[in-house]
Amino acid sequence: MNRRQKKTLLILGGVVLLAAVLVGALLLWPKGGDEEGSKVTIPLSQRTPDQVQKITVENELGSYTFERTGTEEWTVPLLRDSGVPIDRTDLTNCARYAAELSAETLVAEDLEKAAEFGLDEPTAFATIEYTDGGKLELEFGDPYTGNNGYYFKLKGENTIYGISLAPVSFLTGSVLDFADLYLSPFDDTSSDNVTSFRFTNKNGAFAVDNIGDQNVIDGYGTYYKYQMTSPVTAYVDPEYFHETFADLMRIQASSAKILNPTEGQLADAGLDEPLSTIELGEGEDFTRILIGKKNGDGYYAMKEGIPVIYRMADYVVTWLDCTPYQMATKALCAPAMSQVSAVEVAFDGESYRFDIADAAQSKATYGGKELNAASFKDAYKLFCSLRSEYTADAPDRIGETEVQIIFHLKDGSTRRVELCSYENRRLAVRVDGSAQYAVRKAAGDAMKNGVKALIAGEAVTASY
Secondary structure: OOHHHHHHHHHHHHHHHHHHHHHHHHHHOOOOOOOOOEEEEEEOOOOOHHHEEEEEEEEOOEEEEEEEEEOOEEEOHHHHHHOOOEOHHHHHHHHHHHHOOEEEEEEEOOOOOHHHHOOOOOOEEEEEEEOOOOEEEEEEEEEEOOOOEEEEEEOOOOOEEEEEHHHHHHHHOOHHHHEOOEOOOOOOOOHHHOOEEEEEEOOEEEEEEEOHHHOEEOOOOOEEOEEEEEOOOEEEOHHHHHHHHOOHHHOEOOEEEEEOOOHHHHHHOOOOOOOEEEEEOOHHHOEEEEEEEEEOOEEEEEEOOOOEEEEEEOOOOOOOOOOHHHHEOOEOOOOOHHHEEEEEEEEOOEEEEEEEEEHHHOEEEEOOEEOOHHHHHHHHHHHOOOEOOEEOOOHHHOOOEEEEEEEEEOOOOEEEEEEEEOOOOEEEEEEOOEEEEEEEOHHHHHHHHHHHHHHOOOOOOOOO
16 A cells, blocks of 8 residues: 555545544434423414403512503503502503513423423413403413523413513513603703702702793803702802703602512611602602612612602712702802992002993993903903812911902992912902802912903903
8 A cells, every 4th residue: 555545544534533523413412392492483472462451460579460441551550559650661562562472482392391490380470361352371480591581381281481581571570560760750851941959968958949041140151040049049050060960850760679668668778767858840740759778889769659669770869969069159259240330459559440331342441441342351251260179178377368359239239359378379269258268379360460461451361
């Protein structure tokens, strides 16, 4: 046998060995009908949703019925009679699935292995009744494929099926799966339409009103839509409002946990002594929501008048740590130019008075001489630009006044702002004699430079 013949025999031997391996693998391959079964579509009902007359559910979570009340109208009597709002979309989806129910896996055609699938002693049952007199009685066993479905059989029959979770989620779940999780009294998705709201937390009781119709714009040009009247009176900082309350109109729970809770269950959830409450709407739309104990990354909650304990994600409950300082505008003194007749600025032993002739046109004079309107507009904005950056919590360290700004209001009153030496290259800001906040020392330098530029007819930088 020459070398070429030997090589040919080796190749043929390798091919035969590979074929033997493949045949063995095929012989050992699991047959259809084992635990996961063969994928099929087995229609159990082919009807329209409006033909679903009644569904009765019984499982370890409780029992309830789902009933047709009219053309394409259904309800869940247990929730309805308890005064719990029902999610209409969930009702429709339940009827749709019940009308076109199909198994997706044929697991076994006899009950020899019923115990393997939890069907020797079923613990969950659902009966679907149709308007044409038809009926399906389902008995559910163990979950399968990673809890994404259930094994089940029809009452009185021997075939075991598998079905995905979506079509039977309402048939194997709780009555609270139908509860409406939307807790806000408003339909609109914009918080700009909130007329008022109240909330409590560890920092006090807050009251906020919508003042959008007053068209409040301060001297810096900031528009205020909301005003806080408790625990202090101040315009609400627009940026903070947007960050914290943008979804106020869409307060929604993530799940409903307990129907008709006992006093003990309320106490366990911290709802006998809530951490916080929030009140929205007026008249018939008035809604009060109670926030209880923290639960993982959420909180227990209740809507007053609804006998359900909900769970609400922590990112929904945005007001728990609000403080009056965070809520209030950071503008320390910024009267609108239309309210002011003159501004006096004093520093380094000199005083400069600017008389406003026409606020709408930003026309003003200094020493009888008309100023550049654009420069004065920016200078006035600079005078109103002071924003609280730090707290002035060491009053004994407040020193002499470095810059003073006096706004002479048209009603005869004045607003006095003093920038006083403080600590750590900061200036304490004293407004009408009271110093609560501080700013960077750069603010004082900006005021001085702005006045000098304005008088010289030069451009003024409106911020620092």
